[in-house]
Amino acid sequence: MADMPRTNHEPDVSVIIGAYEAMPYLIRCLESVDAQTIGPGRMEIVAVDDGSTDGTGEYLEQFAARTAIPMRVVRQENSGGPSGPRNLGLGLARGRYVFFLDADDYFGEEALERMVAMGDRAGTDVILGKIVGVDRGAAKSMWGETVERADLFDSHIKFTLSAQKLFRRDLLVRLGMSFDEKLRTGEDALFTMEAYLRGNGVSVVADYTCYYLVGRKDGKQLTKSGGYELRFDSARALMKLIADHVPPGPRRDTLMVRPFVITLLPQFGPALLGQSEAVRKHKLELAAPLMRAYWTPGLARRLKVQERLRLTCVAEGRLDLLLDILRFLKDKKKPKAVRKGLRGRLHLTYPHFGEGAGLPDAAYELTVPERIGGGKPVVPEPQTPTVFVRRLRRKARRTAGALRTALHVPRRA
Structure with missing residues (x-):
């Protein structure tokens, strides 16, 4: 475990990165964190190398040694999935918010500044930043407009349940939330839906691309594997x-x-x-x-x-x-x-x-x-x-006419 000096104040956001065999994608990922307009004094990085053999762990330590952002690097044996590294990172995080950044992907420069501002303004516990795909598809239906409080039942936010969201850490700690390490796929959907259901509202930042979801050409993304x-x-x-x-x-x-x-x-x-x-x-x-x-x-x-x-x-x-x-x-x-x-x-x-x-x-x-x-x-x-109503009315008129005939009731003028 390598630790960089930390400031005493609580950072606004902890960027949690679980990384496995992430080279060379990790280079752009970390550059995008370093370039965040929110500034190094308002954030920290907690990175977990999950038993990589391609130089991922070494690169994380090299980056930690030169970035101005307080950064902690943990290296461990491979856990078999993304949940373990995310849970470990969450346990080490100190920020008011946490963001789970995949090591293959990268931020837009203003992403964290805009999402933190939205969470503070709206008082919500989950903030969605617009996601676009790079060499892969990405959900689009929920990015129609920026809203401070989205309705889970009437909006399309239920169709974006990946972990790449800004979560208020107090919610996660208070509810004892963590990623289910028994699931090998869909663990992020379970985590995010629980935060939607049990948190104090969801915001959407749709007027700026906050997150770039990258398709790996080597096919190593877990969502593409498994029975x-x-x-x-x-x-x-x-x-x-x-x-x-x-x-x-x-x-x-x-x-x-x-x-x-x-x-x-x-x-x-x-x-x-x-x-x-x-x-x-x-x-x-x-x-x-x-x-x-x-x-x-x-x-x-x-x-x-x-x-x-x-x-x-x-x-x-x-x-x-x-x-x-x-x-x-x-x-x-x-x-x-x-x-x-x-x-x-x-x-x-x-x-x-x-x-x-x-x-x-x-x-x-x-x-x-x-x-x-x-x-x-x-x-x-x-x-x-x-059509049904018209047929019922015709039938009612015929029935009424038959009754009048049977009862000898004269038709009204």
């Missing part, structure tokens, strides 16, 4: 956390969209067509208790049709129907939009629509905006059942 069982572990943990803190109903359904669509649904995508029968059945077995516990009609109606259909097949154990839908998607076929039912609702003609093959017509109904074959999204009609 499918890890994803079910992650989905199970996140669903349970949500259920523990939000009672059944629309608000829980809204949050459950995230683990169902982002974590669970990809296990039942077109890649399933190339997997063995044993793997297919095992996935259905792993999903079954999750579907029984958390799959609801309210959640289903918050999904796109093909998402709902696939998960409905999983819930009902209909692997045969699921494979037909996956072949349709793999072949890039486009469903047609047709109206059906007393209310004339729009339905999409994915495989087995209207055939009575086991999936109800309601599973095919368009309930959220979605694109069909390009162009503008198709928006479902308002829930006012116009």
Whole structure:
């Protein structure tokens, strides 16, 4: 362990860096910390080398020796995942806020200054800074505007659950929060969602790119490795956390969209067509208790049709129907939009629509905006059942007329 001299005052922010085989990405990462406009007197770095063999630990110590930022470097045997280094760094941090910076990524120069200012102004416990991808994708839907207090249920912040956020350290200490070291993927989603649910609000800094999420060309990012069982572990943990803190109903359904669509649904995508029968059945077995516990009609109606259909097949154990839908998607076929039912609702003609093959017509109904074959999204009609109401009125008039005839009641002029 190498320690740099520290000032006595509490820094505004502790940058926690867990690093494993991070060269040469670590060079730009640390340069971006050094360049922060918040200044070295208001921050510290806690870096944990998790058993690297590529010079990562040595470079951290070299950087600590020359930076003006108070920095602590810990070198340890490999722990097998990012949770251990993050937890160790959190235990050593002294800042009012902490930021978990991945060693592959880097900051925008004003990132910490802007996020700390937002947290102080809004009094929130979690501050999201705009993230963009470099040689990889990154979520975009939550960066529409800067807001001091985002609504977890109405906004898209639930779709960014990575650990790269500014957290008020007092919240984490008070709640005894840490990353689950048993999870090998999705541990950051569990941590961040708990902070969203139990903290004093979430802010969004969307008018400045605070964080650059870098895609490694060597494929060493943990999110790209590991068996499918890890994803079910992650989905199970996140669903349970949500259920523990939000009672059944629309608000829980809204949050459950995230683990169902982002974590669970990809296990039942077109890649399933190339997997063995044993793997297919095992996935259905792993999903079954999750579907029984958390799959609801309210959640289903918050999904796109093909998402709902696939998960409905999983819930009902209909692997045969699921494979037909996956072949349709793999072949890039486009469903047609047709109206059906007393209310004339729009339905999409994915495989087995209207055939009575086991999936109800309601599973095919368009309930959220979605694109069909390009162009503008198709928006479902308002829930006012116009056609249905007109039919009821006609039926009521016919019934009233028949009653008047039977009772010999003259029609009013």
